[in-house]
Amino acid sequence: xxxxEIMDLGPEWRAFEPGQREKRSRVGAPETVMLHxxxxxxxxxxxxxxxxxxxxxxxxxxxxYRLRMWQRRMRISDAIxxxxxxxxxxxxxxxxxxxxxxxxxxxxxxxxRKAVINRLVRGRSxxxxxxxxxxxxxxxxxxxxxxxxxxxxxxVDKKEIGRSYRYLxxxxxxxxxxxxxxxxxxxxxxxxxxxxKTKRRAMRIVNQAxxxxxxxxxxxxxxxxxxIYIASLLEGEKMTQREVxxxxxxxxxxxxxxxxxxxxKLNIRIPT
DNA sequence: AAGACGAAAGTGGTTGA
DNA sequence: TCAACAACTTTCGTCTT
Numbered sequence: 001x002x003x004x005e006i007m008d009l010g011p012e013w014r015a016f017e018p019g020q021r022e023k024r025s026r027v028g029a030p031e032t033v034m035l036h037x038x039x040x041x042x043x044x045x046x047x048x049x050x051x052x053x054x055x056x057x058x059x060x061x062x063x064x065y066r067l068r069m070w071q072r073r074m075r076i077s078d079a080i081x082x083x084x085x086x087x088x089x090x091x092x093x094x095x096x097x098x099x100x101x102x103x104x105x106x107x108x109x110x111x112x113r114k115a116v117i118n119r120l121v122r123g124r125s126x127x128x129x130x131x132x133x134x135x136x137x138x139x140x141x142x143x144x145x146x147x148x149x150x151x152x153x154x155x156v157d158k159k160e161i162g163r164s165y166r167y168l169x170x171x172x173x174x175x176x177x178x179x180x181x182x183x184x185x186x187x188x189x190x191x192x193x194x195x196x197k198t199k200r201r202a203m204r205i206v207n208q209a210x211x212x213x214x215x216x217x218x219x220x221x222x223x224x225x226x227x228i229y230i231a232s233l234l235e236g237e238k239m240t241q242r243e244v245x246x247x248x249x250x251x252x253x254x255x256x257x258x259x260x261x262x263x264x265k266l267n268i269r270i271p272t
Numbered sequence: 273a274a275g276a277c278g279a280a281a282g283t284g285g286t287t288g289a
Numbered sequence: 290t291c292a293a294c295a296a297c298t299t300t301c302g303t304c305t306t
Contacts, residue, residue: 028282133304145273159284162285217295217296218296218297219296219297222296222297238278240274240275241275241277242274242275242276250297250298251299252275252276252277253277253278253295253296253297253298253299254297254298256276256278257278257296259278259295
């Protein structure tokens with residue numbers, strides 16, 4: 001729906017040839033989004049110190065230093081731009097393949113900028129960081145995707161995405177709540193083609209479970225899957241454990257265990 | 273034949289000494 | 290840093306529909 005117009009930034013970056021330095025300055029322009037405090041303050045500090053040292057030692061030296069400083073700044077911003085150019089196009093590709101709405105992609109892009117400016121990408125693969133940013137952005141927007149779902153469209157594996165994600169969260173001091181199983185119910189339900197009624201029923205079950213503390217420490221996807229399974233039985237549009245497990249990317253065994261737990265602790269009667 | 277059930281052993285990530 | 294631990298998976302045999 002909103003997806004047709006995804007290319008305000010995209011096309012500019014994509015046609016990027018290694019030979020042409022000039023274009024880079026134009027690339028810098030569209031970033032109306034903020035540069036954040038940390039990167040900025042660091043830059044200013046450096047400059048001040050350099051200028052101080054130079055003033056004392058004479059005008060010619062001052063000029064030379066100023067030149068060097070400029071070169072250095074250019075090199076750095078150039079490197080950042082290169083990184084961003086590649087990363088943001090990759091982010092956009094993945095985002096649209098996953099089907100993420102615009103606002104989530106913007107959050108991801110913002111996170112990535114912060115990551116680059118804070119030097120978080122140095123030893124790591126850009127792909128991994130981009131994937132991690134997308135994963136984090138989904139969670140921030142309360143529309144979580146599983147690591148498996150991100151992995152499907154990423155060139156790096158789940159493990160590395162997870163690692164980069166944890167690193168990102170730690171270094172940027174992101175405070176993210178554990179994902180709420182309810183956030184998975186609608187999406188899983190849609191994939192299964194169950195009715196609205198069943199989805200709502202599943203959400204009620206999940207909320208009850210949360211209230212009774214049955215969810216802490218458990219995988220949210222398993223809970224969501226089991227809730228949908230139960231709801232489908234109660235609403236008379238039975239899904240199989242297999243089907244539910246598949247969309248939630250858990251095993252049938254997990255669905256069964258959660259199912260048993262929920263039915264039993266919430267006193268749910270299953271129609272025979 | 274397909275779905276549901278559950279036991280048993282294995283895996284990867286978190287936690288606490 | 291290492292070992293214990295819980296959640297989850299894999300595998301597989303057995304009921305039930």
